Amino acid sequence: MTNNMTLIQKVLIYGILAIVLAGASYISFLYYASFSDGMRTGELIKFRHEGYFFKTWEGQLSQGLSGSQKFAFSVMDNEPEVIEQLKNNQGKFVRIEYIERYDTFLWWGDSNYYITKVQPEK
Template identity: 45%
Template structure:
């Protein structure tokens, strides 16, 4: 019985590890989104994650939520600097969200200032 339990736990660990690695290293999709960066903050009670919101049009239906991994320090710095401005964000979409990395399946990997976008107040 102990052997069976040990094998079961080992097999479950291998399956979980494989699924996690697949979800982390194999993106479901990649692309760019453009709009106005309206919110960027560090959220969470126990596990803090960086979360942002991009307005891609007019109204509540055109808000896009995304996350940024802690290790992407340059992206985080630029997000803080570019709040309220028109930006283009390169992102990856994972198959499912990983709670300790972010609240969404979308992870920003790069951000550039969109000089052609109109910004409010300028």
């Protein structure tokens, strides 16, 4: 009887360890891996700090006539220079550089696109 209890305990411990390891691997993958990177140019039509529980920086870039093609993006809180540049260039044409992630965390933002650099365009 004690062998069965020991076996059940081992299976339970290894099962919990496997779940924790899988969760840690998934979180590490989301944190470090990116799907693509690139640049876009357009008119910065919206940039705001929003959210109920987690306040995130969200914006939209208009790339078509009368805002018909919108590019939604997020900005990480650890990018204060990018945040300030976007605030100063709202309503103007800008070129942004971004990375696209596979998925996001609630406290990172709504979009999978994260801005890394902003330059005013003429």
